[in-house]
Amino acid sequence: MPYRELGSTGIKVSRLCFGTLTMGPLQRGLDLARGAGLIRSALEMGVNFIDTAEIYGCYPYIREALKGYTGEVIITSKSYAYDREGMERSLRGCLEALKRDYVDIFLLHEQESAHTIKGHWDAVEFLVHAREQGLVRAIGISTHFVAGVRAAASVPEFDVIHPIINKYGIGIQDGGVEDMLEAISFAAMMGKGVYGMKCLGGGHLIPRLDEAMDFILSVSELAAVAVGMQSPAEIKYNVDKFSGREPDATLAEQLKQKARSLHIEEWCRGCGQCVQRCTAGALEIAGGKARVNSGLCRLCGYCASVCPEFCIKVF
Numbered sequence: 620m621p622y623r624e625l626g627s628t629g630i631k632v633s634r635l636c637f638g639t640l641t642m643g644p645l646q647r648g649l650d651l652a653r654g655a656g657l658i659r660s661a662l663e664m665g666v667n668f669i670d671t672a673e674i675y676g677c678y679p680y681i682r683e684a685l686k687g688y689t690g691e692v693i694i695t696s697k698s699y700a701y702d703r704e705g706m707e708r709s710l711r712g713c714l715e716a717l718k719r720d721y722v723d724i725f726l727l728h729e730q731e732s733a734h735t736i737k738g739h740w741d742a743v744e745f746l747v748h749a750r751e752q753g754l755v756r757a758i759g760i761s762t763h764f765v766a767g768v769r770a771a772a773s774v775p776e777f778d779v780i781h782p783i784i785n786k787y788g789i790g791i792q793d794g795g796v797e798d799m800l801e802a803i804s805f806a807a808m809m810g811k812g813v814y815g816m817k818c819l820g821g822g823h824l825i826p827r828l829d830e831a832m833d834f835i836l837s838v839s840e841l842a843a844v845a846v847g848m849q850s851p852a853e854i855k856y857n858v859d860k861f862s863g864r865e866p867d868a869t870l871a872e873q874l875k876q877k878a879r880s881l882h883i884e885e886w887c888r889g890c891g892q893c894v895q896r897c898t899a900g901a902l903e904i905a906g907g908k909a910r911v912n913s914g915l916c917r918l919c920g921y922c923a924s925v926c927p928e929f930c931i932k933v934f
């Protein structure tokens with residue numbers, strides 16, 4: 620498994636980062652032992668980098684996976700908090716849930732531009748203070764926007780940027796793949812540690828798995844790539860691919876058959892909260908129920924977190 624320096628942070632990460640979103644309650648909803656077992660097996664294959672977020676509900680898997688593990692593990696979490704008090708609650712909640720004295724990387728979740736970063740500046744100031752206190756080693760943003768990457772690249776307080784990037788630009792909200800690649804290059808040139816997300820376009824590129832992975836591995840400015848993994852087969856494929864070994868062809872074919880989609884249960888009462896939450900504009904209310912436009916949906920599952928009826932799942 621190759622390892623890279625994450626910008627100027629002094630943190631060395633495996634190029635394959637274990638993305639926890641897809642195993643958690645917003646998506647597959649694996650039981651604790653199974654989810655933790657998957658993370659642990661990836662760690663034992665050389666992965667040392669885990670990506671999570673407050674909203675994912677995945678801290679218990681990580682805590683369980685790390686029990687008795689003595690190797691170094693780098694953990695990122697993220698929060699939507701916009702003020703000092705909210706961010707302090709998020710960070711302390713993360714430390715408590717993970718039973719750690721510090722978390723390596725803490726990000727503002729889903730920033731869009733210089734404007735939204737400015738709107739979260741109280742939270743940034745808390746994170747700067749937390750970094751000085753040793754509660755966090757590096758701070759920054761995650762984003763689905765080219766403008767978010769460009770803006771964060773010029774913020775001296777930020778160490779890390781976590782952008783969406785994939786071969787066909789699926790899910791990039793304000794431009795194409797070339798625009799995002801250019802922004803990533805700029806961020807890396809500014810000394811930021813950049814690691815990518817959604818290299819499979821939230822599942823849309825699974826039928827083109829090898830092509831999508833070859834593309835993301837060719838983006839040299841990415842210190843790492845977070846990939847959601849829900850099964851031993853996915854871990855095996857990704858560890859081989861990121862390590863420069865040709866994955867087993869039969870295994871790759873099996874993985875390519877695994878289509879993903881968003882399901883809305885019959886009992887949806889059309890309250891519209893999911894529509895408000897979806898920043899991709901992929902949901903609408905029609906006939907008194909939520910309906911998804913699968914061409915716009917990036918299968919993030921974030922809408923599931925606001926549904927009071929537990930109607931939404933991404934499988």
Ligand code: SF4
Nearest residue numbers: 887889890891893926
């Ligand atoms: S939040 Fe849930 S209940 Fe409300 S419209 Fe969306 S799916 Fe239906």
Ligand code: SF4
Nearest residue numbers: 897916917919920922
């Ligand atoms: S519909 Fe839900 S899963 Fe799809 S992009 Fe919107 S928030 Fe994400």
